[in-house]
Amino acid sequence: MxxxxxxxxxxxxxxGGGGAEKVALKLAEGFVNRGFNVDLVLLKAEGPYLNLIPKKCTLYVLNSRRALFSLFKLVKYLKSRKPSVFISNLTHLNIVSLLTKLLFTNKIKFVIVEHLNFTKSFKYKRGMKKYFLYFMMKSFYPYADKIIAVSQGVAMDFESLLPGVKQKIKVIYNPIPVDEIIEKSKEPLNHPWFKDSQIPVILSAGRLSSQKDFGTLMKAFSLIRKELKSRLVILGEGEERKNLENLAKSLGIYEDILMPGFVDNPYKFMSKASVFVLSSIYEGFANVIVEAMACGLSVVSTDCESGPREILEDGKYGKLVPVGDPEALAKATMETIKNPYDKEFLILRARDFSVEAAVSKYLEIIE
Structure with missing residues (x-):
C-alpha cells in the first residue's frame, strides 16, 4: 500500500501536559513527515498541547468523559475512517481499543503502547479499581497485534505479568526532538534566580503527584541548604501542590522554592539550571531525563523502575540513588553541582533517542 x-x-x-501526550505528538509529526496520513483521536479536546498538533494531522474528538463511554463512538470512527493501524496509548484506552477490535472485524492492526511499569504503579494505586484493571489487561491484551514497551524494564514487567504476550512485545524508546529542544533552550529566561550564577539552582519537573515523590526531593534540598546556599525549582502542576507547599513551609525552605506550574518551555530552565533531579518512585521511561541531557544539564535520578538506569547507562551519564532516600539524593546532587558532567557528552547521549529512530522502529512493525 x-x-x-x-x-x-x-x-x-x-x-494534557504529560509525557505520553508529548511522545504521541512527536510520533504523529514523524509519520506525517514520512508521507503518511495521520488521525489524532481524543476523548476530549483539552490540554496545553492542543496548539502543538501537527498541521497535516486530522483531529477527531469523541467527546467522552471516560474511556469506556467512548466505546461505540470509537467503533463508529473505525467504521468511518478505516485506518490501516490504530495506535493506542495508556492502559485504560488500550483496554477499550482492544474491546473495539473484538466488536469491529475490519482488518485493522491494533498497536498498544505502555508507558509505565505496571507492577510498580499497581503497588501505589488504591482501591479495587487496580484489580479490575489488571483483570481487563489479562483478558484483552492478548488480542493486540503488537505491544510497545517504552523501556526494557517495562517490557520485562509485562513479560512477567502476561507471559502469553511475550512474542508481541517490542521495546521502542520514546522519541526526543533534541535539536528542537536545544533551539528552545536558547530562549531568554527572565527570573532573577537564573541570573545569579553564585547560587546554584536545582531543577525538577513533572506532575505534582505521589509518583514523582517531590517530598523526598524537598527533604533532600533541606539537607543541601545546610551545607550549600541553593534554590529549588519544580516545574509542573498536580494534586499534590498543597501538600508540597505545606511540607516546604514545615522544612523551613519555602522561600527558596519556586513552583510556577506548567510552563510552555521547560528547556530554557534546563539550560540555565545547575543540575536536574528526578525523584520518582516509578517511571516507564522518564523522558525528562533525556530532555535535560539534551540541554547539556547534568542529571541525578532515583534508580526507580523503569527507565533511568537504561538512559543513564548504569550511572555512566548521571548518578543513580535509591528511591525515597533524601540523604543519598542530597549527597549525589551536591557532588554533581560541584563536578558537573561534560555538556557535549550528555547531548551526544540524548541523540540516541531521536524522533527519527523511534519513527523508523514503529514503521517496521506497522507497515
Whole structure:
C-alpha cells in the first residue's frame, strides 16, 4: 500500500501536559513527515498541547468523559475512517481499543503502547479499581497485534505479568526532538534566580503527584541548604501542590522554592539550571531525563523502575540513588553541582533517542 493511502490513527485521552501526550505528538509529526496520513483521536479536546498538533494531522474528538463511554463512538470512527493501524496509548484506552477490535472485524492492526511499569504503579494505586484493571489487561491484551514497551524494564514487567504476550512485545524508546529542544533552550529566561550564577539552582519537573515523590526531593534540598546556599525549582502542576507547599513551609525552605506550574518551555530552565533531579518512585521511561541531557544539564535520578538506569547507562551519564532516600539524593546532587558532567557528552547521549529512530522502529512493525 502506498504511504498516502496508509492511515495511522493515534488514540489519546486528551492533550494534557504529560509525557505520553508529548511522545504521541512527536510520533504523529514523524509519520506525517514520512508521507503518511495521520488521525489524532481524543476523548476530549483539552490540554496545553492542543496548539502543538501537527498541521497535516486530522483531529477527531469523541467527546467522552471516560474511556469506556467512548466505546461505540470509537467503533463508529473505525467504521468511518478505516485506518490501516490504530495506535493506542495508556492502559485504560488500550483496554477499550482492544474491546473495539473484538466488536469491529475490519482488518485493522491494533498497536498498544505502555508507558509505565505496571507492577510498580499497581503497588501505589488504591482501591479495587487496580484489580479490575489488571483483570481487563489479562483478558484483552492478548488480542493486540503488537505491544510497545517504552523501556526494557517495562517490557520485562509485562513479560512477567502476561507471559502469553511475550512474542508481541517490542521495546521502542520514546522519541526526543533534541535539536528542537536545544533551539528552545536558547530562549531568554527572565527570573532573577537564573541570573545569579553564585547560587546554584536545582531543577525538577513533572506532575505534582505521589509518583514523582517531590517530598523526598524537598527533604533532600533541606539537607543541601545546610551545607550549600541553593534554590529549588519544580516545574509542573498536580494534586499534590498543597501538600508540597505545606511540607516546604514545615522544612523551613519555602522561600527558596519556586513552583510556577506548567510552563510552555521547560528547556530554557534546563539550560540555565545547575543540575536536574528526578525523584520518582516509578517511571516507564522518564523522558525528562533525556530532555535535560539534551540541554547539556547534568542529571541525578532515583534508580526507580523503569527507565533511568537504561538512559543513564548504569550511572555512566548521571548518578543513580535509591528511591525515597533524601540523604543519598542530597549527597549525589551536591557532588554533581560541584563536578558537573561534560555538556557535549550528555547531548551526544540524548541523540540516541531521536524522533527519527523511534519513527523508523514503529514503521517496521506497522507497515
Amino acid at each position: 502506498k504511504r498516502k493511502e496508509f492511515l495511522i490513527s493515534i488514540f489519546l485521552p486528551s492533550l
